[in-house]
Amino acid sequence: MTKMAYHHGELRQALIDATRELVRERGEAFSLADACRRAGVSTAAPYRHFADKDEIINEVVAQGFADMASRARAVASDHPTGSVARIIAVGRDYMAFAVNEPTLFRIMFTQRPGLTDENIASLNGKECFRFVVQEVVDFCTANGIAGDAMQIALQLWTLVHGAASLTIDGDYDKIAPRIDVDALVVSGAQRLLSGGTN
Amino acid sequence: MTKMAYHHGELRQALIDATRELVRERGEAFSLADACRRAGVSTAAPYRHFADKDEIINEVVAQGFADMASRARAVASDHPTGSVARIIAVGRDYMAFAVNEPTLFRIMFTQRPGLTDENIASLNGKECFRFVVQEVVDFCTANGIAGDAMQIALQLWTLVHGAASLTIDGDYDKIAPRIDVDALVVSGAQRLLSGGTN
């Protein structure tokens, strides 16, 4: 268990963790060099584990999506399948995630060069989206909601994602200070679920 | 009209324009140094007109919002006041703007250090949002839509903004390739406008 001066042993994960912390603390202006200092290695060390900075970011994003998905599953399991409460809870958790780690949330959802369809960040993202959207589809089919369940699911996702984005970027405040975003989303969700037949 | 070797004459605006072009062409990875080369000046020249890089970005954002607002006004004026077509047209234009200049769109809506409530970027943003939201409020009151007009307006904005974000970041493709985003938004908007009374 002795930490040898030379070989770190867990450097790969240590750098991923340090980067995620820096993203929390410093926002977009995080640097790989800072992560190295935090992990106690030289600034050249990361290149034994990652091709470039983007590859570390992709790992951070992948873990972000894994966290988001596992949180969503945990929150969903607190409510009966097919209930409105379950959908609402998942949506609220989506927003809480964004508010809690706004810069990570932005990075997760922003297209970067070097982000292919097959890498882990994309795969975890797909998995996460699939769960969220499937929850809504299940609800719609279970409750006989009029209209295309998939489309309604995507509309709900879009609404919640838009609300999360506009919240963490402070854009709501520009037009309507002290707005109740939660009420806005819940009311919007109900309208989307109870609306017309198209 | 002779371009003197020393004094550029229009450097401030030239740098703003060059930066916006670079944002279009290179995405987030644009550099001030590149904008200087494009404007034909040294890399120290910008600091006679701007305190730092963020101040140039704020100008670019301000002009982006000015463009967005003027486009929205132009598009709205093609349709009768209070018509659904008018709302839809403004929403479509919002999305077209995002698709046309995705990186600018992201920068416009992302909180940055150095972005205060009083600077031009924020003011133009407010003005732009106010127009979009007011359009919907006007529609709701003119057509006797049930519910809080302001809240419905914000819900529509949220939906369209979410759709724009998820589109330009390629996130829809991860779960539902070849989705018809326009239909999704139009249908969602109709549901939001025709929904329950809460």
Place this chain on the structure above:
DNA sequence: GTTGCCATGTTAGTGTCTCTAACATATGTG
């Protein structure tokens, strides 16, 4: 066990970037 390979660390260095300091020039106002 010893030997040697190779994974994983290091130091040193390149090129780029933002921003500053000190200096240069041109413009327009008295």
Place this chain on the structure above:
DNA sequence: CACATATGTTAGAGACACTAACATGGCAAC
């Protein structure tokens, strides 16, 4: 016409991403 000031320059500091060449130590074959 003089010169103050706005606006440009060159030089350089400090940070960063990334590379090349070298060092070390764990592990596998013998």
